[in-house]
Amino acid sequence: MRTFSYFSVALLSTVALVSCSKEDNTPAESFLKTVAEVKVDEYTIRLQNASGSFVMGYNEVVLTAVKSSGEQVAIEEATFFPEMEMYKSDNNGGYTKEVNHRHSCPHTTLAKVGDQWKSQALFQMTTGATGSWYAKLTYKIAGVSKTIDRLDFVVKAQTNTALGKVGRFKVTSNTNPDGQMHLYAIVAPEKPIAGDNQLALGVWKMENKNSFPSVTDFTIEVKITEKGNTAVLSTSELRYSDSFYRGNVTYPKKGSYVLTYTMKDAQGNVIQPKDNAGNAVILASEISF
Structure with a gap:
């Protein structure tokens, strides 16, 4: 998979602001908002970005993990694979919940940038009656590898009219x-x-x-x-x-x-x-x- 590496100005500006401030030592991760999360053992695994939502179009994706105390923990290895399951027609103008097929989308390999694991994804459809999105994840924390077969998330309509549509x-x-x-x-x-x-x-x-x-x-x-x-x-x-x-x-x-x-x-x-x-x-x- 070839990568595309444009990072959103808003997120980078936030990180730069935190890095340059002498009086605010709040970690950059605290400025991220959670799109979806799941608890696995003593950790909560999160998909995050600056806006707290995924939209049809280009998106930042940041994978983080925290302990039950809220303390951020280091992820040693990780993968991210987004997938959408498309539902079968009910032959009456609607859709069933029976899966017809699945497809992915343009996305980069999850890579460590500084102390964050980041990807970028181009979601070409919204979540709705026709289908739903989820991520397959793997990660390693403290030498232990785990797999998450499904972490559901919602892709909303694009709200930024300056970007148009896919x-x-x-x-x-x-x-x-x-x-x-x-x-x-x-x-x-x-x-x-x-x-x-x-x-x-x-x-x-x-x-x-x-x-x-x-x-x-x-x-x-x-x-x-x-x-x-x-x-x-x-x-x-x-x-x-x-x-x-x-x-x-x-x-x-x-x-x-x-x-x-x-x-x-x-x-x-x-x-x-x-x-x-x-x-x-x-x-x-x-x-x-």
Whole structure:
């Protein structure tokens, strides 16, 4: 699994604030909020981040463990694998609780960053009637390894309109006429400003239900228009760097915008994305701030 390493500005700012303060010795972990937790023996194992919730889109994931006293304990080794179980239709417009199939999502290998175990995940669906999310975890504390087969968590709708929605498209080829599914999503900026902004766009290929490597060999042209107006305000080019497609985009003022993407392969040929029915589609993100 290729990694994507953009960490949320809010979380890093919080950690930096704690690190630089001479008068506040509160550990960085205390600024994290719990998304889901489970008690195993004398420890409580938690999935956390700065907001205390997971949303459809890009997310920080931090794995922590505490004793019953609330004292933080060191995790020596750990793994994280998110999975969603999709329910079968009841053939009456709803869904049963019987599992039809399971799939994962783009996510990085859980890695130790400083004294925290971190991952990033791109959840492409919300928890709801169609299915539910959970994590498979392993960890080692004080030389003892444990496995958690299921820790349920909720993925909510994206609340940050500056990031838009997770999109998807297929790319057909001679070797794959049915099309290879891809996902794309804006990762940054979380808080755009009027003027110049550094855009980070993630693109992932769904090799199978459990493998979502980052796409690294595209060039992406972005056209900026105001929502409801077809006049192009500016055009930028995104190139792959540090796990995402990055480039400068300009918004003349606060408002609602449409970012339309033209993707090109390594040879400079325009890639024509298609939907599930095989029809040509336009790739775009609608944002507002």
